Amino acid sequence: MSVILAGFRQARHSNVWIFGTMLFSACLSLLASFVLSIDAVRLAADPDTALSCNINSVISCGAVATSWQAGLFGFPNAFLGLVAEPVVITIAVASLGGVRFPRWFMFAAQVVYTLGVIFAYWLFYQSIAHIGALCPWCLLVTVSTTLVFTTLTHVNIRDGNLPVPARLRSTLKSAIEADLDAIAVTIWLLLLALLVVTKYGSQLFG
Amino acid sequence: MGKQARDRSRDLRKAQTAIAEQRGKRRPLVVGGITVIVVLLVAIVVAVVNAVGDRDPATSSGALVAPKSATAAGALVLGQAAAPVRLEVYLDYMCPFCGRFEQANSGELDKLMADGTVRLELYPLSFLDRMSEGSRYSTRAANAVATVADRAPEKAAAFNEALFDNQPQEGTEGLSNARIAELAQQAGVPQDVVDVLDDHIFEPWIAKSTEAVFDTGISSTPTVKINGEVFKGDLYTVGALTQAVIAAKGQQ
Numbered sequence: 001m002s003v004i005l006a007g008f009r010q011a012r013h014s015n016v017w018i019f020g021t022m023l024f025s026a027c028l029s030l031l032a033s034f035v036l037s038i039d040a041v042r043l044a045a046d047p048d049t050a051l052s053c054n055i056n057s058v059i060s061c062g063a064v065a066t067s068w069q070a071g072l073f074g075f076p077n078a079f080l081g082l083v084a085e086p087v088v089i090t091i092a093v094a095s096l097g098g099v100r101f102p103r104w105f106m107f108a109a110q111v112v113y114t115l116g117v118i119f120a121y122w123l124f125y126q127s128i129a130h131i132g133a134l135c136p137w138c139l140l141v142t143v144s145t146t147l148v149f150t151t152l153t154h155v156n157i158r159d160g161n162l163p164v165p166a167r168l169r170s171t172l173k174s175a176i177e178a179d180l181d182a183i184a185v186t187i188w189l190l191l192l193a194l195l196v197v198t199k200y201g202s203q204l205f206g
Numbered sequence: 207m208g209k210q211a212r213d214r215s216r217d218l219r220k221a222q223t224a225i226a227e228q229r230g231k232r233r234p235l236v237v238g239g240i241t242v243i244v245v246l247l248v249a250i251v252v253a254v255v256n257a258v259g260d261r262d263p264a265t266s267s268g269a270l271v272a273p274k275s276a277t278a279a280g281a282l283v284l285g286q287a288a289a290p291v292r293l294e295v296y297l298d299y300m301c302p303f304c305g306r307f308e309q310a311n312s313g314e315l316d317k318l319m320a321d322g323t324v325r326l327e328l329y330p331l332s333f334l335d336r337m338s339e340g341s342r343y344s345t346r347a348a349n350a351v352a353t354v355a356d357r358a359p360e361k362a363a364a365f366n367e368a369l370f371d372n373q374p375q376e377g378t379e380g381l382s383n384a385r386i387a388e389l390a391q392q393a394g395v396p397q398d399v400v401d402v403l404d405d406h407i408f409e410p411w412i413a414k415s416t417e418a419v420f421d422t423g424i425s426s427t428p429t430v431k432i433n434g435e436v437f438k439g440d441l442y443t444v445g446a447l448t449q450a451v452i453a454a455k456g457q458q
Binding site: 054055180186198200201 | 233236242243247256257301302303339340420441442
């Protein structure tokens with residue numbers, strides 16, 4: 001048992017595991033962005049749909065789908081996923097194939113993706129606090145961007161790609177060796193699940 | 207063993223001890239983290255069990271009763287049954303655009319019903335239940351209107367309007383049952399009817415007719431049909447629908 005556990009803890013830091021997880025999560029995120037984009041385009045193309053509540057709409061009635069939160073930058077948010085996730089997929093596939101990207105490249109990816117995660121969580125907060133609708137595809141975006149972010153951070157700490165002081169670097173490294181990152185992400189995702197279940201449980205199971 | 211090799215092996219040992227020491231320091235964090243994970247898992251299971259237990263027996267297994275004035279297709283009939291123009295309105299009490307439709311047209315529709323031009327068939331749907339934070343506002347409101355249409359049909363139009371005048375924002379819990387009862391009272395619904403508004407009497411019927419309506423190809427609210435034809439004109443400006451209704455009357 002402990003041998004298996006030790007083996008898994010070793011494998012967790014391997015390229016195959018890290019970039020494999022990244023690839024899988026980025027694909028899920030791309031799929032969700034795609035579905036949400038189609039919904040946004042359909043809504044924009046048909047003014048009647050925009051002025052009514054559609055049973056097939058994944059988010060809500062036009063009133064919310066056309067709210068300022070839904071197009072913060074002047075176009076549907078989901079388009080950002082269509083632009084960004086293929087880059088992540090490329091990085092993951094190339095890395096699985098043995099490509100080593102320069103430090104500055106991985107650091108830039110980390111910075112940009114961190115902004116993306118912040119945006120995803122802002123949207124999650126908006127939908128929970130103000131829009132109120134349970135939107136499975138939006139939840140999928142939240143979860144999968146979280147997974148991409150953690151795998152990217154994992155690999156950047158492992159390879160020392162982040163320009164941080166040496167002491168912090170070694171602290172981060174040892175934290176990852178102790179699997180604290182995996183524990184933190186698990187707690188985080190379970191917290192999200194608890195939040196969704198308590199808020200929408202009667203709807204999901206009632 | 208040369209000095210260099212000795213140095214190297216000492217350095218290696220040192221490094222290994224350092225790692226082992228750090229691992230030891232991390233152990234409480236790991237144990238704590240795993241404890242939190244277990245607690246969260248238990249909490250999620252409890253929340254799911256509670257949610258399943260919350261299921262209201264009246265809504266899921268209640269007998270299917272249709273309101274007295276209901277059509278087989280799932281509509282509540284308001285106005286004179288023999289009126290020449292049949293106007294079907296598909297709505298959901300949580301749908302913001304249905305609110306705008308009512309604002310623009312309810313005055314006109316009242317007149318058209320009063321002078322015997324229009325027989326209004328309301329289809330109160332419940333698909334926007336997902337938009338009320340689990341409180342199923344669409345079903346609750348639709349059931350209340352169906353109850354009024356069944357027991358005090360002459361007050362149904364006024365109650366319908368009152369619900370839209372006080373329409374909650376999409377994505378909120380919606381009006382409470384008490385507030386719905388208050389609006390019914392203000393619309394002139396007799397007290398004995400108000401008392402049974404939250405008895406879920408017609409909820410199974412609402413669920414069934416919502417499904418039946420979507421099976422016919424209706425895919426959004428508000429949808430308005432004049433004598434069976436979908437009205438494609440402006441639903442949100444006073445007058446457009448009235449003109450179409452009068453034109454339809456003239457054709458007969």
